[in-house]
Amino acid sequence: MQTIAGPWFEDFNIGLEFDAPAVTLTEGHAASYQAMFGDRLRLPLDHVASRAVTGKPSPLAHPLLAINLAVGQSTWASQRVKANLFYRGLALRQPIHIGDTLHTRTTVVGLRQNRLQAGRAATGMVALEMNTRNQHDQTVLHCWRCPMIPCRDPVAQTGAADPLDQIGANPDPHSLVPPGWNLNPTAAWSGRRAADVHAGQRFAIEARDTITAAPELVRLTLNMAMAHTDARLSYLGERLVFGGHTIAMAFAQLTRALPNALTLLAWESCEHTAPVVENDRLRTEFTVLEQHPLAGGTLLKLALDCYASRGNPEQESRVLDWKFWLWCT
16 A cells, blocks of 8 residues: 655755645635635725726736635645744745736755654654746746754754755845836725834734634635644644644734735735634734835835744744735725
């Protein structure tokens, strides 16, 4: 009998490439995503406004729906994942709309074994470069991520020692602003705008959200990581929540503070600083780092911290350190 399972750290080599089934984004994807996160980003919710602003007949897809799907398409490599350590240099190079078909090709670009520790099986870090293209063969998303993968041999010494701190490149957000969008319809929107905030200002969203339906997002996005669906394969003894779920919930909380955001353009970096399990309660704080007025709208660079609480008495830990660029009215 042949067992079908994911690769161990020793199975990777620099230059290894793989892909996944292409996926056409549908209204079903959008509805499922909205049910999980309650996100208030206007254009994916309001198809009339989306057509008026973007000039496209099909509605704008939520950028994090597309990003999570692209990450899921890259998870052949991380079926045995212990944790996803970081994302770097993520750039949304084209707006993604409902009806677009996304195809992601992933390449191994760095390997580094972790230092052996007594009582712990050997693991290594696998740096992956992701490139997602649409049905017109246009690159719509590009980024790097780094899962931690166990070694087949628990005392392996592979010698892999690539300098992963050099992986990734900061995107230029100005080059990612979609051309031709008509922002006139956004003048009627109420609520806080980019002009109402300033660099150095910090916000805390009081309302928390409880993590539910974590495996559903995993399956929706073709994510193959076994620790997200089988608690026995998680070092926590509980199912490890897909990092994209935590990111999406934190962003949904952010939209309560910035209700006139147009879209997410890029991530400079995103690090999972501690694990999240289902039924954790998440809250978000963020700081405005930079503010760049444009001919239309404003670029905001934000630093977001997400915190997870669990247990009784409740204990809280910081689980997300995320720096990204948002285009706002």
